Amino acid sequence: MAGLLTSSNGVSGSWVVSSVFVFVGVSAPAVVAWALGLLRTGTRQRRAAQRERVLRMATERTQQSVIAVAAERARIAREMHDVVAHSLSIVVAQADGGRYIAAQNPEAAAQVLETISTTGRSALRDMRRILGVLREGDANPTAPQPDAGGVDALVEQVRASGVSIELVRSGEPQDLPAGMGLAVYRICQEAMTNVMKHAGPVQRVRVRVDLAFHPGWLVVQVDDDGRGAATSSDGAGHGLVGMRERLALFGGTLQAGPRPGGGYRVNAAFPLPRAGGEHP
Template identity: 55%
Template sequence: MEPAPPLSRFADRLRARPFEVDIALAALLGLALLVLFGSTASYGPADWLLTAGLLGPLAWRRRAPVPAAAVVVVTGLAELLLTDQFLAANVAAPAMVYALAAYAPRWAERAGLATGLLGAVLATVRYYGPYYRDDSGVWISTGIDPFQLAFVAGAIGVLVVASWAMGLVKRGRLQREAAMRERAVLLELERDQELRLAASTERARIAREMHDVVAHSLSVVIAQADGGRYAGRADPEAAVGALEQISATGRQALADMRSLLGVLREGDAQEFAPQPDVAAIGALVEDVRRSGLDVDLVQDGEPVDLPSGPQLAAYRIVQESLTNVLKHAGPASRAWVRLQWRPEALEVSVLDDGRGAAAMLAPDGDGQGVLGMRERAQLHGGRLAVGPRHGGGFGVHAVLPYGRRR
């Protein structure tokens, strides 16, 4: 950044210390009056005291506008009694009206205008009125023209109203600035929250995908290895088949993991990484059947062209449910996968006739699977029911609404 010109640097420094600047301004004003009137006019000590009482509070006009205005009002009233001169320092009055309009609460802003106008009338009557007090304290009539009187009062009044209006303009600007600052802070907060939310949603998504891919393939691999181990002695051919299945499943899992890690590294690659869809459920069921579970796929209704999100959700729900059957249902159980294309939603059911409730009494996993399935269903406006079935076995039932179709 190139250095700011000296003048604007000076202005910045002044802006950083408004109170000191106000004190300096008030002092400068007093000094100017002293130079202008000090030598010529007949200012007595009372006049100088009143001048200080009027100008001093100006330094506090931003910090404490109401007390500062009160001091000016009291000094102004004292002035009416103590001196016969209309002091130049009375400029403090419109200045305070301005300050009240700009910086003070609403009631004080209005009171400031009223007091200013009242002061205009009082000062006119007192200093330009039809009577004045001579040195011996006797009031003497001057027989002044009432029109002239009204003119003087009106001129001071206009000055007061103009100051008040300028103060209001300033107040509006300050309020707009404050509103903008507040808005900026809010926007920043919102953005941070969105970022955090996006990050945590993304983390949850990745956790679900990792869990489903890894847990499913490992379960299949374990089932195959167990089967191959027993079959190996009697039927080496069957063992070779199991080993082939194991290597195929391992390769598939590796490919899935790669595409997932690609998403993590590149972010946008997500759009291009092919994700499994409803059509792939057939191959998945076939895959699981080869690993030894007796499982059937049934489809009802006319398939609907779903967006990729719900498609992936349906696939993963079937995948995790079958994995759970392999893990929890016990040996010699059967399973059914049913896809029902209803008018409004795709219903996915995975049922088995295994240990059901008995398995739930002694959960042996950490329960990420059901959690993930439920999140997936809810993410697409659907719902998920999981539990043992009446009459034995276990059931997973998901509803994925079509929503707005592509």
């Protein structure tokens, strides 16, 4: 009896062991195939995610490039408008006045021609500078830019065209960042250009330019007693748009419109940088 049981148990154990080996032998390839499938799926997903990241980064770089190009085009457009409009306004004013002066005062007519020549040459230099930044390998891409200190020469240039103009500085002067100094100069330049274009005969117009330093602010104001600008005070003209864009870079504000007593006023307020160089 015991022998039979032993024999029976041996047969049963062998069958179990054989079954296990058969199961493992049959299922192992399926398990391996399943594992390889998971691995391939994970690899495909990682590659797809990597491609998506690359495409997203390329799209972001393209968008940044488009924004940078648009900003540069706007900057160049502002510079070209300021330079060309101002210089041509002086040339036209001088040429118009020169026709009447030549017959009465030849010496004054010669001075008019000298002003036209000087203004034209200055405009050409500025145009070369602006166009130079568009060329790769420009020999002098960082030519000096005008700043707030150049407003005096700007006023003298306008005065030479026949405009009665005065410059008044007040408050405690403060050193300005290069970009802000250029913006102050260009806003004064554009305001004076508008006077010569829209205020009427330049010999009958009086202009006052104020550069006033207040605690935390620099206020630039240009007043004239002419007939006012042709553009509306909502800033629809290119010149006023350029002023607003320049001020926006520094968090400043612009008010432009007719004066209550006649004429036109441009008021630009720049927040001055704090001691650490930050703007308020």
